[in-house]
Amino acid sequence: MRSAVLIQRVALGSILVALSVMALKYVAYAMTGSVALLSDALESIVNLVTAVIALWAVRLSYKPADKDHPFGHHKAEYFSAVVEGVLIVVAALLILQQAWEALQNPRTLDQPMEGMAINSLATLINLGWAIYLIRTGTRKRSPALSADGHHLMTDVVTSVGVLAGLLLATATGWTILDPLLAALVAVNILMAGYKVVLNSLSGLMDQAIDPAEEQQVREIISASANGAIEVHDLKTRLAGRAIFIEFHLVVPGEMTVGKAHCICDKIEDALKASFQGARVSIHVEPEDEAKQTGVPVL
Numbered sequence: 001m002r003s004a005v006l007i008q009r010v011a012l013g014s015i016l017v018a019l020s021v022m023a024l025k026y027v028a029y030a031m032t033g034s035v036a037l038l039s040d041a042l043e044s045i046v047n048l049v050t051a052v053i054a055l056w057a058v059r060l061s062y063k064p065a066d067k068d069h070p071f072g073h074h075k076a077e078y079f080s081a082v083v084e085g086v087l088i089v090v091a092a093l094l095i096l097q098q099a100w101e102a103l104q105n106p107r108t109l110d111q112p113m114e115g116m117a118i119n120s121l122a123t124l125i126n127l128g129w130a131i132y133l134i135r136t137g138t139r140k141r142s143p144a145l146s147a148d149g150h151h152l153m154t155d156v157v158t159s160v161g162v163l164a165g166l167l168l169a170t171a172t173g174w175t176i177l178d179p180l181l182a183a184l185v186a187v188n189i190l191m192a193g194y195k196v197v198l199n200s201l202s203g204l205m206d207q208a209i210d211p212a213e214e215q216q217v218r219e220i221i222s223a224s225a226n227g228a229i230e231v232h233d234l235k236t237r238l239a240g241r242a243i244f245i246e247f248h249l250v251v252p253g254e255m256t257v258g259k260a261h262c263i264c265d266k267i268e269d270a271l272k273a274s275f276q277g278a279r280v281s282i283h284v285e286p287e288d289e290a291k292q293t294g295v296p297v298l
Contacts, residue, residue: 007142010133011058014051014148017129022048024122032115035102036162036181039095040119043155043189046091047148050084054148084147088193095186102179109178112170116163123159126152141242141277154192158185209236209243217245217271224270225249227263229287245271246281253286260284 022044029037057079109115133149136142162181169177208214214236221231234247249267251260268280 007058007136007140007145008055010136010145011051011055014054014129014133014145015048017125018044018048018051021122021125024118024125028115028119028122031111031118032109033107034109034112034115034166034178035098036166036178036185037115037119038098039182039185040122040155040159040162042094042098043088043091043158043185044122046084046087047152047155049087050148050151053083054145058142058145082197084151085193085195085197088151088189092186092189092193095182095189099179099182099186102182103176108173108175109166109170112166116166119159120163123156123163126159127156130156141238150195151192154188158188161185161188207238209238213243213275216274220270220274221247221267224267225263226266227251227255227259233283242277242279243275244279244281245275246283248283248285250285250287253288255286 022041025037025041025044028034029041130149130152133145133152135149137146137149162185165177165181169175169181209217214234217236218231218234221234225231229250229252232248232250234245236246237244249260249264251263264282264284267282271280272278
């Protein structure tokens, strides 16, 4: 429950950060008239929208299982990440449009140093929050927070590129650099949107857990299955924060149901202790009816 409260607070914090950064970047654009800084401001609008969607998805994902959703609502966060990727692409197209118009009529920037100073402050805020989101999303297995963090990190990289380019444009007087930078930002955002959508779709298609984690699952089963013979048909899948683990456990034919149940409880407790949010399903088979194609557990 503490994790649920923390993640929802972080998602709410993303909205507040997005509002602050958007305001700062729009002020920077208004001061300078730079289409490159406008592209940065437009991406901040996307950040705000996706932060709101992420908060909704996180809250939905923590709803308990019900009659219509007996396995819970964990995948809601993947939908949030897909929507975020689509909105990133939309923002990139809008920026390309602005860049094309500016290429037709390049203009000298007003108050460039003041505008870039304000934009730099917004970029530093984004950098700090992106690092926090990625770390929290990874630790708490939250696809929505992780996607938001990686998107913000992309925003930081493009902002740094924009500021460097505008410094060059100001020093040289090459006004055409401004729309060209905006176009480069748009291309970078398109790539980020593609990656976010691709990763989210993998989650929606029941992707298996990381190979290193699967090996850890096997080791935990082996260490906790004293009295059993072997394990086969081990399968894992991710659904947001939840990890679903299922396998067949072969036991001696003369073993009582009670004893087999105790072994299953021991394995399940060990897995849940190592993997927060794990959902474990074990099918017990007597030795004389098992496939005998698995991996010995002892």
